[in-house]
Amino acid sequence: MPSLSERILAGVAGEYVDREVDRAYVHDGTGVLTYETWRALGTGEVARPSRVYVLFDHIVPANNSTTADLQHELRNFALFHGLQFSDIGGGICHQLMGEGIALPGEIIAGADSHTCTLGAFGAFATGVGATDMAAIVASGMTWFRIPDTIGLIFSGTLSGGAEAKDLALTYVARLGMDGATYRALEFIGDGVSSLSMDSRLTICNLSVETGAKTGMFYADQVTREYLMAYGQETAIQDPPDRTYNQEYPFDLGAIEPVIAVSPRVDTIRPVDELAGIPLDQIFVGTCTNGRYEDLSRFAAVVRGKKVKVRTIIGPASRSIMSKAARTGVLSDLIAAGCTILPPGCGPCLGAHMGVIGEGEICLSTSNRNFRNRMGVGGEIYLSSVATAAASAIRGEITSPGGMV
Amino acid sequence: MRIEGHAVCLPADIDTDQIIAGRYLRTKDRSVWKRHVFEDLDADLAERLDGAVIVAGKNFGCGSSREQAPVALKVAGVRAIVAPSFARIFFRNAINIGLPLAEAEILCNDGDRVEIDLSAGMITIAGKTRDIRPLSPRMLEMLAAGGLVSHWRQKR
Structure with a gap:
C-alpha cells in the first residue's frame, strides 16, 4: 500500500x-x-x-x-x-x-x-x-x-x-x-x-x-x-x-522526561540525570510548544507560586493568547512572575527579545539547541513544558515527576 | 560541467546557524553574509573560502531553511561542496542559487586540489578519482544555467 x-x-x-x-x-x-x-x-x-x-x-x-x-x-x-x-x-x-x-x-x-x-x-x-x-x-x-x-x-x-x-x-x-x-x-x-x-x-x-x-x-x-x-x-x-x-x-x-543537551537535538539525557543544573533563563513558546495546551500546563504548575529564574512565555498565536486571557492562564503566568511576549517566534533564533549572554544556560521548549543560536556563548537545553515549569519553580533543572 | 578548487575540510552536521548566524539575516546586503560566514565556527575560515571546494562530513546544511546560508558560501567564493549527504532544503537551495553540490564520501586534507566533473559524475582529490552520486538531469540543467532564476528566464 x-x-x-x-x-x-x-x-x-x-x-x-x-x-x-x-x-x-x-x-x-x-x-x-x-x-x-x-x-x-x-x-x-x-x-x-x-x-x-x-x-x-x-x-x-x-x-x-x-x-x-x-x-x-x-x-x-x-x-x-x-x-x-x-x-x-x-x-x-x-x-x-x-x-x-x-x-x-x-x-x-x-x-x-x-x-x-x-x-x-x-x-x-x-x-x-x-x-x-x-x-x-x-x-x-x-x-x-x-x-x-x-x-x-x-x-x-x-x-x-x-x-x-x-x-x-x-x-x-x-x-x-x-x-x-x-x-x-x-x-x-x-x-x-x-x-x-x-x-x-x-x-x-x-x-x-x-x-x-x-x-x-x-x-x-x-x-x-x-x-x-x-x-x-x-x-x-x-x-x-x-x-x-x-x-x-x-x-x-x-x-x-528528557532533555536534549547543547548543541545537538539528537543527544538526550533523562531529566533526573541533569537535575540541579542552575538556569539563567527559561523560554516557553515557539512552533514547538507555544500552544494553549502548553501554556495551560505551565500555568497549572506555577499558579500561586513565583518563578525563581527569568521566564519568558511566547504564545504561538493571538487566538492562543486570547484564550489564555479568557481562561485566566495568562494572569496566572503574569502573577507568577513570567514575562509575556507578543505572539511570534520570540528568542528562539537569537535575533530578538530574550537573547542570552555568554556562559548563560537557557532551558527552552523550542526545537533547536545549536551552538550560539540564542546568543553567542550561551547554551540551550531543550525540554518539555512540564520540565520547564518544574524547573522554573526551582531555578534549576528539575524533573516534572509529581508536579503535573 | 567542471569545477576545481582547493579543499577546505569541515566536520559532519554543519548546520545553517553555523554557516550564517540568525543575527545577520535581516539585510539584503550580501557583503554582510560574506563577512560573517562561519563566524561562530571558526572566525578565520572566511578568508580561506575564495576558490575553495568545501569537503565536509555527512548532513551538511542541516537546520533552518535560510537560503542566506548557500548564498553566503557562494559570495565568499566557494565553488562547490562535497559531502556524503546534505540536508534536503540546503540541497535544493544550493542548486537553485547555482552552487554545485556533489554527494561523495572522500578523505580530505586542507589545501588538496579538488576537481569535479558533474556531468561525468566524477571527483578527483589529491590525484585520486572516484564516482559521485549523479545529480538528476533537472538539477544539472539548473546548475548549467547558473541557478533557478536564470534557468527560468532562459525558458520563457
Missing part, C-alpha cells in the same frame, strides 16, 4: 514529479529574499494570491530600522498583490496555518524548515528555500522527489511526567540528526488516537530535526473534530495495513 506521501503526491517513492502547491507561505524572515527573487524572475505575477500567505512572526514587532524597512517592503508586496497577510501579533506562521487553514491531503510548501509541523493534519507539508518559494509564488507549482517513508509505530499512552515533546525528542535521538534525510516519517499505531492535535503538532514539528522532508499523522476523528471547530468539514484518511522498510516501535508508556 502506498505511503501517505505517495498518495498525496500521486506517484511512487523515488519519482520526480511537478505538482501544484495547495498553500504556500513565507514569514518576515524568508519573505524578503523570496520577494527579491520573485522580482528577479521578472514575471510580475502571483499565480494564486488566495493560496499565498505572508505571516509576520520572526522579528515582531520590528527591532530596528533595517528590519522595519524590510518588513515595510514585504507588507506592501503582500497587500498590493492581495496575498493572505497576517501582520505582527497574529502569530507564528505554522500555528496560523494550523488554525483551520491546512487540511488533510493538501500539498503545502512553507519557506521555513518547520513547515513539517502541518503534517499533523495528514497534509504533505515541507520546507523550501526562498528561490523555490519565489517560483511557487510565480507559477503555483514546484517539483518533488517522492520520499521513501519510515514508520514510527506508537503503542500505549504517555504517562507520568512525560508529554509529546519528550516523545518527539526521544524519536529524534533514536533516528539521529540525519536518520531520515530525504525521507518522510509516518506516525501510526494504536497509540496515535490518544494524542491531541496540539501534541501531534509538536511531534511533527521535530521531524525535520531528523533530516526528514516531513512527518505525518493520518487524519482521524481527532483531526476531524479539531478542524470542525474552525468550520472545516474533512474526511478521515485510513492508515495503511503495511510494513515499512524502516520501522521504529515506541511504547508511549515507557517514554520518560
